[in-house]
Amino acid sequence: MIQMIGIKGCCPIEIREKLSIMVYKEKDALENMMKVSKEAVIINTCNRTEIYLNSNNEDEIEIESIFNLLEWDERYIEHVFKINGYNSVKHLMEVCSGFHSKILGEDQILGQVKRSYRVSLECNTIRNSLQRLFQTAIACGKRFRSEAKLYKIPVSSASIVAKEIIKENKKHIMLIGFGEVGKRIYKYINNFEFSKLLIVVREPNKVYLNDPRVKVISYSEKNEFIKDIDIIVSCTSAPHIVIYKDEVKDIPITIFDLSIPRDVDPKIEALDYIKLYNIDDISKMDKYNKDKRKTQMEDCRYIIEDHIKEYMNWERLRGLAPLFKEISSSSDNIYKERLKSYNRKKYTKDNEELVEVLLKSTSDYYLHRAMEILKEEKLKGSERQCQAIIEKIFLLKN
Template structure:
């Protein structure tokens, strides 16, 4: 059975930090989880930590194993939610379309789910139902955004942070981290009339796709030395520790606005003690007024039938898959009988031309009735009458006479 363990939507950032997962340990966690479950996909983003898994262990027993493997404090279980198969499928389809994002309809989640799925493929942790579910979900997310034309109303934590920075007349902006979110921040920032953008990365040689004269690429150590010259800092690394601490910020100087888009957080919360600093974490950024929010919500709800169709298609596929063994047996038995009939005919008929015609007729007749039986089986399975139909077909096609 497919199941899901996730972090509740309104859990405070301080708790989410304790339940976040380092990308570097995803392989280790997945390998350990596969000792207990058939398939596993780990989705871990700045706003979301979810473990999708399929196996016989379920409920409390499965949750305890996951908490132990991930080294989570069992006392934080109240901050998590658990879903069984039907609700898990619905949840993933809604998540990939942006319905459960803190910033409604943001488009980064589709890429994050695709990345989680491709990582699972590389780790060989999906091979059956969970693999099919994620493929369907990714296709659903693409279709939802294309048909709903959500690109006409773009919004993300990156765009909101840059928008707020520009509203506050920031001309010198520092961006820390150049992953998926960081690259978006840089793109949005450079589309505005700013004087300078300092991009802080661990390895400057890896940044080879920026040619704007306003951009200076530097290291973490060098970035910390000039951070107090900035009007705005937007941090979005995947580091497991603080990047900017209180000691790196001068108590006095010009006003500086800082956006921390990371999970766990990059910026020391203690710098709020300085009057010159305004620090926003990912939760506060999500709550900022968004003039497009109601428009996006209205449009998303009008296209929710796309999600419902993909949910229906997945369960239809799963239902049909459950009778695939019977279908295979019927086809194999049919092939065996055809072969026997052909041998009998070959012994009685010596005209090669007539023999070939007879073989074609035998096979086409057999295929007709076998395929019709399979169609009926699939129809009855979708109606919930599969077991009764299997019993009848087994007597007709598989029972030895």
């Protein structure tokens, strides 16, 4: 049975970061999930932690078991929810289509789901139902983005922050972290007339941009430049704080913290000369585009329904696989018997006549069997459904 355990949408950021899984711990977390499940995928982003499981039987996996395996504090269990079966399938389709993102319809989630799927493949924690579910959900997300034309109203935390930077007309910017989100922010502000962009990374020699306005520095150098900066954008995957209160003391500055766990010391919020925005604050910006996206997305919900139906039908038909195997084996036995008969007689009889006889006997075998079954069902008074199936098999009616 497919089950999903996730963090409630109303969960405050200070709790969400306690229930996040650091990237370097993802594979260990997947291995731990296999202690209670035969398949597992973890979607782990700055805004969500969702664990998809295919349990070994029809019994539900207890949330407490997951907390124990991940060494999460059970005091936070009230901030977690669990759904099963159809509801899990529907939820994942909606996630891939952007319905459950903090920034409605944002374009990063599909790539994040793909990454989670690849990690599970690498760890060999996905193979049957979950594998098919994620393949279908990713296809759903691709089709949804295309048909809903969300690319005409692009939005993500990176694009919103870039828009705010341009709106405030700040010229001196510090970007801490240059992963996927950091690169997006640089792309969005590239045409903006900023004077200086400092990119802070662990290994500066690995980042090269042919842009005279850009200087790449190490973490140890960052505090030398902060006093001359107007805006800081922090988007690392660090498990600890990277900007402390003492580092920005008496510096009027705007800070955007896009990370979970947070990069920025929460104590900085108390400084009235600093504007601090965390990922939840950022998701509330850009209301006009959000309303436009919501209308277009609701109009395309049929795409999600199509893919839910596709997956649920596949799941239902899987139960027929053993029967199909038996039918195939029975068919092989019949043809092998006819082949043996042909090999025994091919030098003693006219070959064309022999082939005709054997082909006729093969078709007669199934014909007579169908007639016998129909007679049996007639005597039971339940021939109507049987007759309809036989008519379909023998193409008797269009």
